[in-house]
Amino acid sequence: MHEPDPLSRIDGAVAARADLxxxxxxxxxxxxxxxxxxxxxxxxxxxxxxxxIYHHGEPLAEGDExxxxxxxxxxxxxxxxxxxxxxxxxxxxxDRRRGRVxxxxxAEPVVGDVVREHGVRYAVDLLMRQDAGFYLDxxxxxRWLQDHGAGASVLNTFAYTGSLGVAARAGGASVLHTxxxxxxxxxxxxxxxxxxxxxxxxxFRARDFWSFVRxxxxxxxxxxxxxxxxxxxxxxxxxxxxxxxxxxxxxxKVRPLxxxxxxxVLVHNSLFVSGxxxxxxxxxxxxxGWLRVxxxxxxxxxxxxxxxxxxxxSVTDPAPFNHSTKIVVLEVRHR
Numbered sequence: 627m628h629e630p631d632p633l634s635r636i637d638g639a640v641a642a643r644a645d646l647x648x649x650x651x652x653x654x655x656x657x658x659x660x661x662x663x664x665x666x667x668x669x670x671x672x673x674x675x676x677x678x679i680y681h682h683g684e685p686l687a688e689g690d691e692x693x694x695x696x697x698x699x700x701x702x703x704x705x706x707x708x709x710x711x712x713x714x715x716x717x718x719x720x721d722r723r724r725g726r727v728x729x730x731x732x733a734e735p736v737v738g739d740v741v742r743e744h745g746v747r748y749a750v751d752l753l754m755r756q757d758a759g760f761y762l763d764x765x766x767x768x769r770w771l772q773d774h775g776a777g778a779s780v781l782n783t784f785a786y787t788g789s790l791g792v793a794a795r796a797g798g799a800s801v802l803h804t805x806x807x808x809x810x811x812x813x814x815x816x817x818x819x820x821x822x823x824x825x826x827x828x829x830f831r832a833r834d835f836w837s838f839v840r841x842x843x844x845x846x847x848x849x850x851x852x853x854x855x856x857x858x859x860x861x862x863x864x865x866x867x868x869x870x871x872x873x874x875x876x877x878x879k880v881r882p883l884x885x886x887x888x889x890x891v892l893v894h895n896s897l898f899v900s901g902x903x904x905x906x907x908x909x910x911x912x913x914x915g916w917l918r919v920x921x922x923x924x925x926x927x928x929x930x931x932x933x934x935x936x937x938x939x940s941v942t943d944p945a946p947f948n949h950s951t952k953i954v955v956l957e958v959r960h961r
Contacts, residue, residue, distance in 0.1 A: 635935075636658065636700070636703060638935050640657065640704070642928075642934055643928050646928060647704065648706060651744065653673070653743070654673045654742075654743060655671070655926070655929075656670070656672075656928045657670040657928075658670040659930070662937070663936060663938075664935075666682060667681060667682050667683040668680065668696070669682070673758065675706055675709065676709045677707050677710045678725065679697075680715060681716075683716065685717045709727055710727070710728050710730070711727055711728065712726060715756070724753060724754070726753075744769050744793070745796075746793060747817065747820040747821055748792060748820070749787070749816035749817045750787070759786065759787045762929050763929045763951040764953070766923050767790065767891070767923050767953050771790055772793045772794065774797065774851070776798035778799040779800050779849045779885075780799045780800065780849060780851045780852075781842075781849040781852045781883060782855075783838075783852065784855050785805040785814060785855075786810050787810050788815075788830075789814075789817070790853050792814060794853075795823055799850075802829055804830075806832060808832035814830060834862050834863075835867075836865040837864050839883065843883060848882075849883055849885060850884075850885050851889045852880050852883050852884050852888070852891070858897075873892075873907055877911060877917075887959065888957070888958055890958050891954075891955050891956075892954045892956060894951070894954070895951045897941050900942040900943050900945075901946050901952055902943070903942075905946065908954065908956070918959075919955075919956060920957045922947060922952070925949035925951050930948050
């Protein structure tokens with residue numbers, strides 16, 4: 627089957643993002659969502675002067691001419707780019723999946739380590755994992771957390787590199803981050819340092835989600851805001867995360883940790899659960915009046931694709947959300 631030419635889509639994608647390119651804030655955004663904008667082999671993100679290309683096709687041969695032309699086009703259209711990283715999602719080699727530099731300015735090589743968004747600086751380590759560690763689809767949620775952070779206590783579960791909690795801290799919240807991987811929490815600490823926030827190791831807990839929540843419930847702790855941003859699937863000795871089948875279980879697990887009248891922020895990123903399915907599940911949870919859907923938060927257009935550039939539909943219909951990353955703010959009540 628004839629593969630679409632990515633170069634034929636790049637110009638339109640760049641033009642649609644003209645307001646983002648070259649700006650001072652945000653400096654991290656999606657350049658091309660190939661799944662929706664016409665070539666599912668590629669997703670291309672910008673992190674300051676570094677571009678990250680996710681390749682979802684079969685592993686590329688060394689010197690692949692079409693890929694070399696794509697990199698050249700990115701340099702041509704984006705003169706500020708100094709470094710291009712390629713992450714090959716189907717490679718059998720861990721280092722290829724995690725990413726490698728395929729193009730760099732010899733005079734001024736840059737592998738992005740800091741991005742700016744809504745006036746907040748975030749540390750990034752673009753080669754640490756298969757993803758970039760800084761999720762572009764939650765930009766508007768970071769803004770919400772920043773706007774609602776003043777004086778609030780926030781629990782950031784599945785914190786990963788901590789960007790959601792960093793945003794809340796920038797808004798004046800006290801934040802407790804938890805993730806089972808201490809390495810990713812180190813990136814959150816680096817973001818604190820970049821913004822001049824004191825780094826207290828007690829605010830960063832490397833624990834399994836299930837045992838951590840059980841421990842905090844046993845202490846009777848409650849927070850004004852609990853952020854629940856799990857992977858779509860994960861299994862440990864403590865329990866299983868499965869957003870295709872067990873969203874209700876996760877929500878009920880953390881509900882006791884939310885103050886009465888407080889907010890539970892759910893980030894649901896399962897591609898195979900439609901927006902209507904998720905809302906039906908949440909409506910069932912809200913029966914009885916102890917939980918209420920307070921708001922939904924859209925994914926930015928550069929991630930979701932613009933009306934002028936989208937040529938394909940999502941695998942499942944995300945409506946009433948605008949993307950398969952479905953973000954809901956729930957209000958929790960207790961007796």
